[in-house]
Every structure is written in C-alpha cells, then in structure tokens.
Amino acid sequence: MDATTILAAIGSLVVLLGAAARLPAAAAEVVRACSVLVQAIAEFRATVRRAFATHPDEENGKAVSTPQSSAEREGVGTVVPAAGEDAGDSKVSAKPGHG
Known part of the structure; x- marks a missing residue:
C-alpha cells in the first residue's frame, strides 16, 4: 500500500463516520414525522366515522345520520x-x- 491509498482510506473513513454520526438524528426525525402522520390519519378516520355514522332515531326507529x-x-x-x-x-x- 502506498501513501495515496492510505490517505484515501483515511479520508473515506472520515466521510463515512461523519455521515454515520448524522444517521440517528435523521432516523429520529423520520420517526417523529411518521408519528405525526399516524395521529393525523387517526383523527381523519375518526372525523369521517363521526360524519357518516348512523344511529337509531328514538322517535320512529329509523336510522338517521349524525349532525x-x-x-x-x-x-x-x-x-x-x-x-x-x-x-x-x-x-x-x-x-x-x-x-
């Protein structure tokens, strides 16, 4: 191995370690973004269910939609x-x- 190869290997190692150090923070951001997305989807589903839910009308027994x-x-x-x-x-x- 000559000096150029050793220096290239050390440089590559520095770049890879720097990128690897940022991976946990990036992964945490992805998880946080996904949790917000999951909460928004759950809220949307609940809203849609409330909007289209039916219940029996006590007066005449017909099914009516909720407000x-x-x-x-x-x-x-x-x-x-x-x-x-x-x-x-x-x-x-x-x-x-x-x-």
Whole structure:
C-alpha cells in the first residue's frame, strides 16, 4: 500500500463516520414525522366515522345520520316549537328547547 491509498482510506473513513454520526438524528426525525402522520390519519378516520355514522332515531326507529357540523351538533339554527305552539308555528332557536 502506498501513501495515496492510505490517505484515501483515511479520508473515506472520515466521510463515512461523519455521515454515520448524522444517521440517528435523521432516523429520529423520520420517526417523529411518521408519528405525526399516524395521529393525523387517526383523527381523519375518526372525523369521517363521526360524519357518516348512523344511529337509531328514538322517535320512529329509523336510522338517521349524525349532525355534520358543530353548529348542527350544538343545535344552532334548528327549528324548535316554542312552549304552547305546535310544529306549524315554530321559530328558529339558538339552542334546542330555548325558543
């Protein structure tokens, strides 16, 4: 082995060790990014399930879909008959039963 080969081997070793030292940090970043992705996918799946879930309606036994927006879940903008009125004389209420 001549001096040039030895110097090339030492240089290569320095480059490889420098790259190897950065691998654990890069691998940790990949794992962190994947965990955020997995959490986002789980949240998306839960949202889709809530959006398309059905439950039996207690009044008539039909399956109805759950409310699609937070306003619908809160009852904002729903038509609720006021006390002493029938359904034909209803008005819009901010919350169900607060007409």
